Amino acid sequence: MDSVNILLLLLMFCTFMQSVPCLSTKQLQQSVILPLRAKKISSCSIPKPPNKVAFHHNVSLTVSLSVGSPLQQVTMVLDTGSELSWLHCKKTPSTPSTFNPLISSSYSAIPCLSTICRTKTRDFTVPVSCDPNKLCHATLSYADASSVEGNLAAETFHIDNSNLPGMVFGCMDAGSSSNLDEDSKTTGLIGMNRGALSFVSQMDYPKFSYCISGRDSNGVLLFGEANFPWLRPRKYTPLVQMSTPLPYFDRVAYTVQLEGIKVAGTVLHLPKSVFVPDHTGAGQTMVDSGTQFTFLLGPAYTALKNEYMKQTKGMLRSLNDPNFVFQGAMDLCYLGESTRTNLPPLLAVTLMFRGVEMSVTGEKLLHKLVGVTRGRNQVYCFTFGNSDLLGIEASIIGHHHQQNFWMEFDLANSRVGLAEVSCELASQKLGLEF
DSSP: OOTTTEEEEOOEEOSBSOOBOOOOOSSOOSOOEEOOOOOBOOOTTSOOOOOEEEEEESSSEEEEEEETTTTEEEEEEEETTOOOOEEEOSOBTTBOSOOOGGGOTTOEEOBTTSHHHHHTTTTOSSOOEEOTTSBEEEEEEOTTSOEEEEEEEEEEEEETTEEEEEEEEEEEEEEEOSOHHHHTTOOEEEEOSSSTTSHHHHHTOSEEEEEEOSTTOEEEEEEEOOOOTTSOOOEEEEBOOOSSOOTTOOTTSOEEOEEEEEETTEEOOOOGGGGSOOTTSTTEEEEOTTOSSEEEOHHHHHHHHHHHHHHHBTTBEEOOOTTOOBTTTBOOEEEEETTOSSOOOOOOEEEEETTEEEEEOGGGSEEEEEEEEETTEEEEEESEEEHHHHTOSEEEEOGGGGBTEEEEEETTTTEEEEEEOOHHHHHHHTTOOO
């Protein structure tokens, strides 16, 4: 391992839908290891030494950090689909885990006339505004209909003994949630897209990677080069760039070109236009760690669903309930004997990106619904859903299907790379304890 060029963050992926605090790391002086706990739900040439953090997952990917002076412990959701990192700053019954700016000597609110507020927020979906105190006010909304709002501020984030001053984040004091129980278990969210104020952009690292394991829920997040002898070379797909702003195209997302889908060895018969954004920008395909499952636009999803049903007829027992839709968008569900410990062999689904393929196999294809049964049978649902049913004008590759892939986000070269690997083994090789 190159101990000069690598910043490693090992995180424990959280088992609940949660929000996590932000890690900013511009000038780290030494190796750092931070444990993460399970909860449901610059100049590229400057050498930067390794930092390690462990993480845990199930519904959300989360990491625990320290923020402010004196230190306050926070937990944040890792989200490559978001820009601004934020923390709950007002304690309510639904947000018991908060950051208190009033007791931090390093906290500084950002005025609405500042350069940061006027020029760095241009990619926010909702324009910032001035509050009565002339502070920069932001409102963030998400695809699940949740939202948060509050003021932009600068604060010192801490990774072990390294202090990271001046990190811009949102200090949120209001909002609404689609899942109060799970959101109450985290303090905020760490934004990792390509926007100017994302966590990774402020860190000024040219690339980062993560690796999500399956059953044991351990994982690795790394900032910097991943040159390990046990890690296969990554295969890359270029990011899709749009020079002209379009109403439905997210220019700072990790957008890749999906070119086809296979079930076992059968390529779905779909026109190329199904996978290409239209004149409004609708139809992009985004890699998103903040979404659990994968959602495809209507035509692609329908073709995949029909082919999977056709090829698994006689192998899997369909639920046959047209009124049952899991998470509002996943309507292909099956029955399995409650006494059975393993699923029958499942046909692989392969997502064909430009230059690389991602094969979804085994238990990643069917999700067991806890507490949902039909007689003596357990209900399982196909882990691909229909974006149209969610009202989303895009396809989203969720973190569930990224398990046991080394996912590399190369910002300097505008590409995403991946390589199959045992992420449990990766954690062990990197000496992480959870």
